[in-house]
Amino acid sequence: SDIEKGTYPHFMLKEIDEQPFVMRKIIQEYQDENNQIKLDQDVREAMKACDRVYIVACGTSYHAGLVGKEFIEKLAKVPVEVHVASEFSYNMPLLSEKPLFVFISQSGETADSRAVLVKIKEMGYPALTITNVPGSTLSREADYTLNLYAGPEIAVASTKAYTAQIAVLAILAVDTAQAKGIELDFDPLQELAIVANAMEVLTDQKEAIEDLARNYLETTRNAFFIGRSSDYYVCLEGALKLKEISYIQAEGFAGGELKHGTIALIEEGTPVIALATQTDVNYAIRSNVQEVAARGANAMVISMKGLEQDSDAFVLPHVHELLTPLATVVPLQLLAYYAALHRDCDVDKPRNLAKSVTVE
Ligand code: G6P
Numbered sequence: 001s002d003i004e005k006g007t008y009p010h011f012m013l014k015e016i017d018e019q020p021f022v023m024r025k026i027i028q029e030y031q032d033e034n035n036q037i038k039l040d041q042d043v044r045e046a047m048k049a050c051d052r053v054y055i056v057a058c059g060t061s062y063h064a065g066l067v068g069k070e071f072i073e074k075l076a077k078v079p080v081e082v083h084v085a086s087e088f089s090y091n092m093p094l095l096s097e098k099p100l101f102v103f104i105s106q107s108g109e110t111a112d113s114r115a116v117l118v119k120i121k122e123m124g125y126p127a128l129t130i131t132n133v134p135g136s137t138l139s140r141e142a143d144y145t146l147n148l149y150a151g152p153e154i155a156v157a158s159t160k161a162y163t164a165q166i167a168v169l170a171i172l173a174v175d176t177a178q179a180k181g182i183e184l185d186f187d188p189l190q191e192l193a194i195v196a197n198a199m200e201v202l203t204d205q206k207e208a209i210e211d212l213a214r215n216y217l218e219t220t221r222n223a224f225f226i227g228r229s230s231d232y233y234v235c236l237e238g239a240l241k242l243k244e245i246s247y248i249q250a251e252g253f254a255g256g257e258l259k260h261g262t263i264a265l266i267e268e269g270t271p272v273i274a275l276a277t278q279t280d281v282n283y284a285i286r287s288n289v290q291e292v293a294a295r296g297a298n299a300m301v302i303s304m305k306g307l308e309q310d311s312d313a314f315v316l317p318h319v320h321e322l323l324t325p326l327a328t329v330v331p332l333q334l335l336a337y338y339a340a341l342h343r344d345c346d347v348d349k350p351r352n353l354a355k356s357v358t359v360e
Pocket of ligand 1: 060355
């Protein structure tokens with residue numbers, strides 16, 4: 001390919017490091033000369049006209065969709081459902097009167113997602129595709145497209161496309177809120193600039209994360225990620241990253257749900273990675289950490305400045321509470337990267353996986 005790794009040993013590490021630049025590129029592309037959001041008028045109208053948004057995606061893009069649901073519901077007050085494409089095709093939920101379908105796909109070529117797009121177009125419903133590849137199948141076949149501007153993503157494990165998807169979804173949610181006349185004290189363009197700086201701080205802390213990977217993940221068979229509210233969605237993505245490239249069996253859980261079954265798996269030394277970036281649930285997630293630690297877990301807390309405690313393994317720079325997934329995911333991407341590296345795994349081309357899955 002024309003894309004080179006440069007001085008990087010792997011595309012994945014390069015793409016993790018590119019995230020601050022991708023945030024700045026997105027700000028540039030979605031900002032007008034008055035520092036207001038610039039977005040296709042047709043997309044704005046479609047978002048305003050619908051009574052419910054159906055997000056359809058696979059894998060990492062599905063995880064970005066879960067974060068997007070939070071934005072659109074909390075900011076624009078439009079109900080959102082998020083569906084795994086392969087399930088939606090065969091088991092379609094009851095639809096609202098005026099649905100808008102939003103396909104999230106890095107490649108724009110995923111067959112599972114396309115099958116849903118074909119079906120809902122036959123039914124006459126409007127579709128918006130959020131993709132990193134302009135001119136891709138999902139982009140061409142949908143009514144509207146929003147581009148991610150993340151640049152080519154080569155590593156099979158998606159990193160910069162995930163954060164780009166979340167950034168664009170935040171802009172879309174705020175734009176919809178504004179179109180509906182909802183007053184917000186949240187400027188996503190300004191807050192994304194702060195996120196870009198935070199990501200730079202994070203990508204400069206590789207050694208600290210590599211140490212955590214060594215101390216927590218070097219010999220383990222399994223690992224758990226726990227978090228509440230939006231931290232939970234990032235846990236799902238953190239676990240997927242770790243599984244994909246290190247082959248450690250990993251699961252993301254809502255902090256409160258672990259005790260309803262999975263806590264049975266906690267043994268002496270089982271790694272549990274807890275995310276604590278949300279004020280409302282800070283106390284609750286820390287009780288969950290105590291519950292697993294009391295059963296022998298090797299627990300680490302990744303928290304955010306302002307909510308940190310002395311015993312925390314890693315503290316993220318402060319970013320707006322809605323946008324914490326963009327910061328939190330960076331150390332989780334790096335944890336997965338170093339865990340895979342230490343186990344001599346093929347980081348950029350993990351077994352059994354393809355970058356773009358064009359079969360259903
Ligand atoms: C494949 C990749 C995943 C990706 C998923 C969805 O399974 O290995 O990393 O998240 O497809 O891809 P898309 O291009 O639709 O975002």
